[in-house]
Amino acid sequence: MTPAIVHFWRMLVWGRRLARHGALRPFEGPALPLAIRLVARVARLGARAPAIPDFAGGLSAVGPAAIKLGQALATRPDLIGQEAAADLARLQDALPPVPFAALEPVLGPNWREQFQSVDPVSVGAASIAQVHRAVTSDGRAVAIKLLRPGIEAEVARAIATYEWGAAHLETLGGEFARLRPRAVIAMFKGWIETELDLRREAASASELAEILAGEPDYVIPAVDWARSGRRMLVIDWIDGVKVSDRAAMAALDFDRTRLARVLVNGFLAQAIAKGFFHADLHQGNLFVIPAGDGHPHARIGVIDFGIMGRINRRARLYLAEILHGLVTGNYARVAEIHFEAGYVPGHHNVAAFATALRAVGEPIRGKRAKDIAITDLLEGLFSITRSFDMPVQPHLLLLQKTMVMVEGVALTLDPHVNMWEVAEPYVRDWVRDEMGPEAVIADRIVLNARALAQLPRIFRQFVADNPMPGAAPPQAPMPPAPERGQSSGWSTPWLLLAAGLGAAVMQLLG
Secondary structure (H helix, E strand, O other), X not given: OOOXXXXXXXXXXXXXXXXXXXXXXXXXXXXXXXXXXXXXXXXXXXXXXXXXXXXXXXXXXXXXXXXXXXXXXXXXXXXXXXXXXXXXXXXOOOOOOOOHHHHHHHHOOXXXXXXXXXXXXXXXXXXXXXXXXEEEOOOOEEEEEEEOOXXXXXXXXXXXXXXXXXXXXXXXOOHXXXXXXXXXXXXXXXXXXXXXXXXXXXXXXXXXXHHOOOOOOEEOOOEOHHHOOOOEEEXXXXXXXXXXXXXXXXXXXXXXXXXHHHHHHHHHHHHHHHOEEEOOOOHHHEEEEOOEXXXXXXXXXXXXXXXXXXXXXXXXXXXXXXXXXXXXXXXXHHHHHHXXXXXXXXXXXXXXXXXXXXXXXXXXXXXXXXXXXXXXXXXXXXXXXXXXXXXXXXXXXXXXXXXXXXXXXXXXHOOOOOHHHHXXXXXXXXXHHHHOXXXXXXXXXXXXXXXXXXXXXXXXXXHHHOOOOOOOOOOOOOOOOOOOOOOOOOOHHHHHHXXXXXXXXXXXXX
């Protein structure tokens, strides 16, 4: 276990680096505890910190784990504020590549037998791993993802300190307790541990490919399991244009409206229908694959399966009803769902909550995303969470972030697309299929069948706990033993002493 002094020292070093970028200025506000304000001010003494905080630059200076933490915090404007979240959203998970010679041990001693060639120049280098293009021994073009040397130990040290710091923040109570920083770090830890085991990323890609088998225009590269391992992932190479490459995208001729719908419906198929979704759908992880090779339309290609999200069926049902209610303006039903799901404490009034939702939802209903002031929308929603004492739901954090990403990419593909108009038919049909009479009857049959299957076990347990009486006659009832401390003339120590003296006398007489 790491001593507290080590955690404290790490935070001092990191705090100084953040202070040089002005990233600690928000912690000097009068609403925060005095101890936090003092630490933030001392950390920036002589640092020549800029007046406008550069959160992305500060976390980049701290290290790879901090870059990943910043990406996670970018999903929590309720925790860090809208301006800070917007700044962190520009965090580019890019670092100078490690020399190929340092990565050759990860490829294994016989890698030249498995690959005809491996390009020593990285096509992408991030904080955790970097990617090289290669050709397998059987002539297939593939992408090889390799973990950076020593990254596991570096991340483990950082996470231990993050957990220590989050635990101390939460003990301050008030808003810190409601925002549950320990839960945020726990979720971040789960994300990054998945990214550090490339076998799990391979499994995620494989599972996602199965989920999207019915979406032929949503391409997931196949995994080469024989060549992949914990520190190396080999997948098919995607020949396409990155959505982030604006010049190349402008030169492409494809149906933008259709592809934007493919992107939105593909995401809904993951998140709503199956409850397992790619949670890092930014422009750098998406490709447009031009028509050809038997495909009449352009397709969407997806890479990087390190961050994935899961939602159980009950939460998906609630979520689908909430989305459908917001799109159709049924705020009363949306409010009821929040109370049924336990998202709002029961002592609040359902009708008042519905009115608060209406105040936020009505001004934007029917508008295109480009016409909506996201800052005002988020501020309204966060005001509701504070007013109604709503605890943060960690299982929905990834989904919230990914929905914003998907909408942004859809607008890049087609500036006129309205994500909610595209989503409404899909969500409506799914709610009808999952909550209609047939679905309710089917669910009850399944639940009752599972309950009936437990009857033999319950019967065996009952028999074991209630054995048949034996042939021996019942014993006469014994008087109750005296309770400890109750006076009976002889206490236990005196009884033991008397027994010992009696045994000694018998020994002498014998």
